[in-house]
Amino acid sequence: MKITRVETFAVPPRWLFCRIETDDGVVGWGEPVVEGRADTVRTAVHELAGQFLIGADPRRIEDHWQLMTKGSFYRGGPVLSSAVAGLDQALWDIAGKTLGAPVHQLLGGPVRDRARAYCWVGGDEPAAVRDQVAAQVEAGFTAVKMNGSGRMNRLPNVAELNEVAARAEAAREALGPERDFAVDLHGRFSAAGAVKAVAALEPYAPMFVEEPVLPEYTHLLGRVTASTTLPIATGERLFNRTDSLPALQAGAAVLQPDLSHAGGISECRRIASLAETFDAAIAPHCPLGPLALAASLQLAFCTPNFLIQEQSIGIHYNTGAELLDYVADREVFRFHDGHLLRPTGPGLGVEIDEKAVRKADGSAKSWHNPVWRHLDGSFAEW
Numbered sequence: 001m002k003i004t005r006v007e008t009f010a011v012p013p014r015w016l017f018c019r020i021e022t023d024d025g026v027v028g029w030g031e032p033v034v035e036g037r038a039d040t041v042r043t044a045v046h047e048l049a050g051q052f053l054i055g056a057d058p059r060r061i062e063d064h065w066q067l068m069t070k071g072s073f074y075r076g077g078p079v080l081s082s083a084v085a086g087l088d089q090a091l092w093d094i095a096g097k098t099l100g101a102p103v104h105q106l107l108g109g110p111v112r113d114r115a116r117a118y119c120w121v122g123g124d125e126p127a128a129v130r131d132q133v134a135a136q137v138e139a140g141f142t143a144v145k146m147n148g149s150g151r152m153n154r155l156p157n158v159a160e161l162n163e164v165a166a167r168a169e170a171a172r173e174a175l176g177p178e179r180d181f182a183v184d185l186h187g188r189f190s191a192a193g194a195v196k197a198v199a200a201l202e203p204y205a206p207m208f209v210e211e212p213v214l215p216e217y218t219h220l221l222g223r224v225t226a227s228t229t230l231p232i233a234t235g236e237r238l239f240n241r242t243d244s245l246p247a248l249q250a251g252a253a254v255l256q257p258d259l260s261h262a263g264g265i266s267e268c269r270r271i272a273s274l275a276e277t278f279d280a281a282i283a284p285h286c287p288l289g290p291l292a293l294a295a296s297l298q299l300a301f302c303t304p305n306f307l308i309q310e311q312s313i314g315i316h317y318n319t320g321a322e323l324l325d326y327v328a329d330r331e332v333f334r335f336h337d338g339h340l341l342r343p344t345g346p347g348l349g350v351e352i353d354e355k356a357v358r359k360a361d362g363s364a365k366s367w368h369n370p371v372w373r374h375l376d377g378s379f380a381e382w
Contacts (some may be wrong), residue, residue: 001026001098003058006049006087008032008042011360012320015289017352018045020090022058028093029352031260031291032086034078036368044083053087058094065266081239081263088264089295089348096347103295103348104302107269114339115300117309118143118182120287122316124150126170133174133181142338143180143207143308146171148197154190154374161200168204180207182233187214188374195227207308208233208254208283218246225251235271236285238262244271248278254307258285260292265299272303281307288312290327294343294350301342309340321360328353 005021016033034041052067068084069075096103104110121132121144129146136144146167152160171181183206189197194212201209208231212224215237225232233254238244239262244255255275257268272282282305284296293311300306313323313333324330328351332343343349 001057001059003049003053003056006046006053008045009357009361010038010042010364011289011326011357012364013318014038014364016042016045016086017289017291017326017357018086018090019354020049020053020058020087020094022094024098026058026094026097028058028090028097028347029291029350030086030089030091030093030264031289031295032083032089033260033288033292034082035288037079038364040079041082041086044079045087048080048083048087058091059098061088061091061095061266064088064091065263069263076239078237078239078261081267082261085258085260085262085264085267086291088266089259089291092265092295092298093347096349100346102301102343102346103265103298104342107265107298107302110301110342111304112301112306113342114336115297115306115309115342116143116339117141117311117335118145118180118338119311119313120144120315121146121171126166129167130170130174133171137175137179140335140337141179143182144171144175145182145184145210145310148183148185148201148209149188151374152188153193153376154188154378155193156189156196161196164197165200165204168201168206172204182207182210184210185212187211187217189213191217191220191223194224198224198228198230198232202228202230206230210234210254210256211236215243218243218250221247221250221252225253233283235282236261240267241270241274244274248275248280252278253280255280255282256285256310257282258288258292259295259299260288261285265295268299269303272299272305276305281305283307284309286310286312287315290323290333290350290352291348293323293333294348297340297343298348311340320363320365326353326356326360327351 231253235256
């Protein structure tokens with residue numbers, strides 16, 4: 001079996017898919033993308049494919065991963081690791097289809113039969129948070145995630161801290177004590193500011209507080225973890241085991257590798273094992289499309305320290321297309337009391353509607369995350 005062709009498809013709302021074809025007719029799909037940099041990643045995918053994959057045996061997954069990540073003098077970064085991630089997903093998809101088994105079966109078999117999932121809620125005001133959380137509870141979800149704040153000072157004042165607390169209080173009131181919410185701070189605070197913000201959240205017992213500091217300040221994360229009893233999460237902008245290790249050493253309780261950014265199934269499997277040695281859980285980051293979610297679920301079902309799965313079905317910024325628009329059989333992504341059931345189909349376990357993907361290719365509008373400044377004029381995460 002040899003790889004004969006690698007194609008990429010830029011589709012709405014902001015996703016990039018790749019398709020690997022073999023001379024045996026087996027096709028694998030993956031999702032290599034950096035949000036807002038899809039064209040750049042697309043170029044990297046074709047460079048890697050031309051250099052390392054065309055004409056090669058797709059079943060040599062680990063060898064291909066090593067070559068793609070270590071076969072050049074300059075390594076790493078979100079663009080290259082995301083290109084590798086999508087290609088890696090597609091190679092695992094081919095392996096599973098060739099053997100007639102889901103990927104999680106090839107990785108040791110299932111350790112659970114359903115995976116808990118959460119959805120995003122917006123709502124900048126407490127009343128909106130309460131209403132949107134209540135709607136998700138009505139839909140059967142047992143967990144949600146929300147932003148901790150809007151624009152503020154990196155070192156928040158009392159009024160801003162009160163706003164952080166008011167959002168959390170509204171979520172807790174809507175959820176009750178038996179359900180969970182997580183709070184994403186997006187690295188919008190300084191380390192000292194994050195300590196204050198996390199303290200404001202403590203009375204409402206969120207499941208975890210995400211990215212209290214930016215990933216480039218991971219060396220300061222220990223200040224936050226040492227200051228609180230709340231679990232601290234990070235990892236969506238860490239792209240390999242080496243990036244993840246300092247976060248674990250700083251006391252992160254939850255790692256959030258993104259299977260479309262952090263080297264795919266191969267590397268995220270290793271990140272999960274590393275986290276297990278620190279008694280940390282993983283909650284894969286996935287605000288992306290159907291292939292990223294399918295790959296994440298394959299990891300979830302064979303990983304003992306899996307906590308919960310992010311997913312983007314119905315998320316507010318999926319404009320122009322929805323995750324299910326590219327899936328031939330939507331049943332695999334149907335929720336059951338806030339959980340997704342273990343997929344049993346071969347490979348990634350999802351059947352892509354190739355006709356829909358080819359039709360949508362090139363119609364995605366250029367997307368970039370909003371850029372805004374802190375009140376003091378410094379740039380902030382969106």
